[in-house]
Amino acid sequence: MDEIIATVLAKGDLAHVALFLWAGGASAVALMLLKELSAANRRFNTFVTEIAHLNRLFRDKD
Structure with a gap:
């Protein structure tokens, strides 16, 4: 797990991580709502x- 974090930080893909977390959260909320x-x-x-x-x-009583 530390290698993944180090790779993300080294390449500067923090925006992609944020987008992934947002999409994952939105999908989880949509699944919960369904x-x-x-x-x-x-x-x-x-x-x-x-x-x-x-x-x-x-009706049957009448």
Whole structure:
């Protein structure tokens, strides 16, 4: 790991490292948001299914 840091510092590619860290962070946030969106979609689907079940239950009582 020290060799990599020394090479980056020797060549002056600090801007590339910063860009890589920014892109990696942005990708991680996007992945987290997609995961949360998927979970919210599953919860909403469960809610709609339960509402449909209640509607069937009340419709059958008449």
